[in-house]
Amino acid sequence: xxxxxxxxxxxxxxxxxxxxxxxxxxxxxxxxxxxxxxxxxxxxxxxxxxxxxxxxxxxxxxxxxxxxxxxxxxxxxxxxxxxxxxxxxxxxxxxxxxxxxxxxxxxxxxxxxxxxxxxxxxxxxxxxxxxxxxxxxxxxxxxxxxxxxxxxxxxxxxxxxxxxxxxxxxxxxxxxxxxxxxxxxxxxxxxxxxxxxxxxxxxxxxxxxxxxxxxxxxxxxxxxxxxxxxxxxxxxxxxxxxxxxxxxxxxxxxxxxxxxxxxxxxxxxxxxxxxxxxxxxxxxxxxx
Numbered sequence: 001x002x003x004x005x006x007x008x009x010x011x012x013x014x015x016x017x018x019x020x021x022x023x024x025x026x027x028x029x030x031x032x033x034x035x036x037x038x039x040x041x042x043x044x045x046x047x048x049x050x051x052x053x054x055x056x057x058x059x060x061x062x063x064x065x066x067x068x069x070x071x072x073x074x075x076x077x078x079x080x081x082x083x084x085x086x087x088x089x090x091x092x093x094x095x096x097x098x099x100x101x102x103x104x105x106x107x108x109x110x111x112x113x114x115x116x117x118x119x120x121x122x123x124x125x126x127x128x129x130x131x132x133x134x135x136x137x138x139x140x141x142x143x144x145x146x147x148x149x150x151x152x153x154x155x156x157x158x159x160x161x162x163x164x165x166x167x168x169x170x171x172x173x174x175x176x177x178x179x180x181x182x183x184x185x186x187x188x189x190x191x192x193x194x195x196x197x198x199x200x201x202x203x204x205x206x207x208x209x210x211x212x213x214x215x216x217x218x219x220x221x222x223x224x225x226x227x228x229x230x231x232x233x234x235x236x237x238x239x240x241x242x243x244x245x246x247x248x249x250x251x252x253x254x255x256x257x258x259x260x261x262x263x264x265x266x267x268x269x270x271x272x273x274x275x276x277x278x279x280x281x282x283x284x285x286x287x288x
Contacts, residue, residue, distance in 0.1 A: 045263065047263070053245075055269050063249050064283070066233075066237070068283065069235075084216040091206055119188060120185045123188060128179065231246070250287050251263050
């Protein structure tokens, strides 16, 4: 009897028109795919115990308190973001408006900086060469050694008194004696090369806007870091207890919004969550 049924089914398929046969094949493939999807979904579905204890009215209330505290921190982030975005926009506008000015200013500043650096380097090398020539004479070398010992003794006395300013002045005098005088070198370089151009107002404004953006970004990062800690603290749970309970709410919320189910919920727990949906929705930003 079974053999006759199979033969009859085979005859029906054989005698079907080609388009009907293709449709039937498509239905078979869809059915297989659906079955495979169910298998995959069931395989990925984790047991309730994987995510800690099931939620109770008390533990759900604790999570909601935590989510409220987290949301308060995230609301502060939202208040800061427009100010940060305005600073970025203003900076971009200023950069575009003064792009050619910046290049001219940078070129002039770099040219003078190179000239001054070369001048200071050359003066320093000339002073060192002169010092080496002077101390090559034994008599002069003895004078230099005696002067160095005197200065070292004076420095020790000043250090014993805690006179750091006096020590710095003494060291500067010692350097001058060896031909090293940064202040004189800088003055000579400015006289020969000219002073660096003063920073234009638009550049100071851009620096201020960059600093403002950096400061607000730091505040935002701090608030975001504090959000999770604030949640656990407000819940009255330990960090681990709050993390597990919050994750159960997140998993349910994602599933309730059409996402793939990732865990099994107890019947009473699911009813509890469904009955609290409107309350949970208030904290959707904290459930991301």
